[in-house]
Amino acid sequence: MPTMSRPPCPTPRREPAGTARPRHPAAAVWLLALAFAGCRPGANAPAPGDLGAAPDFTLITLEREAVTLSSLRGKIVLLDFWASWCPPCRASLPHIESIHRDYREKGLAVYGINDEDPGLARSFVQTNRYSFPTLSDTDGVAARTFGVTALPTTILIDADGVVRYRFVGLTAEPQMRDALRQLGL
Numbered sequence: 001m002p003t004m005s006r007p008p009c010p011t012p013r014r015e016p017a018g019t020a021r022p023r024h025p026a027a028a029v030w031l032l033a034l035a036f037a038g039c040r041p042g043a044n045a046p047a048p049g050d051l052g053a054a055p056d057f058t059l060i061t062l063e064r065e066a067v068t069l070s071s072l073r074g075k076i077v078l079l080d081f082w083a084s085w086c087p088p089c090r091a092s093l094p095h096i097e098s099i100h101r102d103y104r105e106k107g108l109a110v111y112g113i114n115d116e117d118p119g120l121a122r123s124f125v126q127t128n129r130y131s132f133p134t135l136s137d138t139d140g141v142a143a144r145t146f147g148v149t150a151l152p153t154t155i156l157i158d159a160d161g162v163v164r165y166r167f168v169g170l171t172a173e174p175q176m177r178d179a180l181r182q183l184g185l
Helices: 025-036 085-107 118-128 141-145 173-182
Strands: 058-061 066-068 076-082 108-114 134-136 154-157 163-167
Touching: 076 085, 076 141, 076 173, 085 108, 085 173, 118 134, 134 173, 163 173
Parallel strands: 076 108, 108 134
Antiparallel strands: 058 066, 058 134, 076 154, 154 163
């Protein structure tokens, strides 16, 4: 499976209500270091591969419109899993926006996927003036379906509904554009 070789940025661990553990300064420093370690752009895009059929899901946009992945067949689809608290996501989202603006008329469907409170995500998107639609995944359905364990994770799906690329961590915009060119855009 083509993936980036650098270590991913970990997602925060969620404790069940009432079971939060005490936080230690050393642990916080370690987690911060881990979050930024290796989360820099790589040199080359991986070769396209057949990573299997994209699993279907239906999610609601922040504007409350239902989107079913299988209804996008015939288009190349970019799914970007992100969170507002994630520094590599914040660095990558302007590139996703640029790609969206440059390729939307050429048949690319770009969707952000966010698992935070929809109001928080909506505010972040509006403040930063992102125009690509963001899907709310508060239950983590799409993240689990695609095996997302680190943010950002970007998935490229071809027009036949086959996952061709999976980028984990901060990815250079030219890498994504190269991958899109290899998919025919």
